[in-house]
Amino acid sequence: MTPTTTRQWVLAKKSSGWPIIDGPESIFRLVEKSLPQLDDKKEEVLLKVLYLSNDPAQRLWINSGINARRLYTTPVEVGEIMRSYSSIAEVVQSKCAKLQVGSLVSCSTGWCEYAVVPGAECMPIEATGDISPTHFSGVFGIAGVTAYYGLVDTVHAGPNDAVVISGAAxxxxSAAVQIAKNVLGCKKVIGIAGTDEKCRWVETLGADVCLNYKRETFWDDLLSATEPFVEVFFDNTGGEVLDYMLTRMEKNGRVAACGAISEYNTKKGSRPGIKNWYDVIAMRLTVKGLVVLDLTPARWGEIVHALLQGYHEGKIQANEAGQTIVPASFEDIPKIWMKLFDGQATGKLLTKLVHG
Incomplete structure (x- = not known):
């Protein structure tokens, strides 16, 4: 029977600091809403959400301390469904000739059980026997495309570059590590992660060394690993590591500023800021922010093709070790999302919806 309603998690209030997801102060609220009829002119499809993509940037979209004009995308407003890019969903009803019932797609659905979406906004997932569809939300989806875009299009990394990658697990x-070492042939790749176990896994992906930032010797280890200096820093975390890495860059070095997860749950005004900005001047550094949504659909497709080619050539891994998939009831979606910030996940974090 075709569903006529869906449950959704909507934003109840914006917040700064550590998100509260339980009790009367919860920033999310569970609601049930009617599903609209499919629009023939828009070639809409009805989707059953199978996997939700969990991404650190989602925290910014609901932050009370950020100016909407300074955000790279439209913020989620109070009362709106919590947004999620790169969900994996099944087509259960279709007015789009290119999307058949039963086919799988990757698209933005939000935190819901079912969604009505224009067919043009859905990327079909080509079924292959050896690649799980979930990887089209990870290494062959928004995560891998971001890493490739950052390294290739943004800082033009290549064989002459030593590269440091924060948030490497x-x-x-983790996609950036593989692309830098195995696809682009960078001369040295240094990862930074939060446990010894994660560091060893990052090294299996191709990193020459991965350093645990929680170890007492971390700063000395990072100094040693980056001798004499490095040409590229791919930054996913911001904070103290970014500040220090400005002192470890070669002249004319390039910084791909991709994320700042160390600061997303910190209240505005309590962040330490950058102390080593002089190094940007003295070393003529280029610090460039990157937002994968800037890509044209054509370039996105080219990058996915390159990533798949890398996989078939044995240069990129797509296996269970590279993703953390957590089965969950619809009620537990916010709890799974919070695993992004407590270090429990390795690789891509996906919520597998257990439909009743």
Missing amino acids: GAVG
Whole structure:
């Protein structure tokens, strides 16, 4: 039977600092809403959400301390469904000739069980026997595309570059490690992660060394690993590591500023800021922010093709070790999302919806 309603998690209030997801102060609220009829002119499809993509940037979209004009995308407003890019969903009803019932797609759905979406906004997932569809939300989806875009289009990394990648055990960082070392042939790749176990995994992806930022010797280890200096820093975390890495860059070095997860749950005014900005001047550094949504659809497709080619050539891994998939009831979606910030996830974090 075709569903006529869907449950949704909507934003109840914006917040700064550590998100509260339980009790009367919860920033999310569970609601049930009617599903609209499919629009023939818009070639809409009805989707059953199978997997939700969890991404650190979602925290920024609901932050009370950010000016909407300074955000790279439209913020989620109070009362609106919590947004989620790169969900994996199944087509259960279709007015789009290119999307058949039963086919799988990747698209933005929000935190819901079912969604009505224009067919043009859905990227079909080509079924292959050896690649799980979930990887089209990870290494062959928004995470891998971001990493490739950052390294290739943004800082033009290549064989002459030593590269440091923070957040190297995350979805984007782990893809960046593989692309830098195995696809682009960078002369040295240094990862930074939060546990010894994660560091060893990052090294299996191709990193020459991965450093645990929680170890007492971390700063000395990072100094040693970056001798004499490095040409590229792919930054996913911001904070103290970014500040220090400005002192470890070669002249004319390039910084791809991809994320700042160390600061997303910190209240405005309590962030330490950058102390080593002089190094940007003295070393003629280029610090460039990157937002994957700037890509044209054509370039996005080219990058996905390049990533898949890398996989078939044995240069990029797509396996269970590179993703953390957590089965969950609809009620537990916010709890799974919070795993982004407590270090429990390795690689891409996906919520697998358990439909009743």
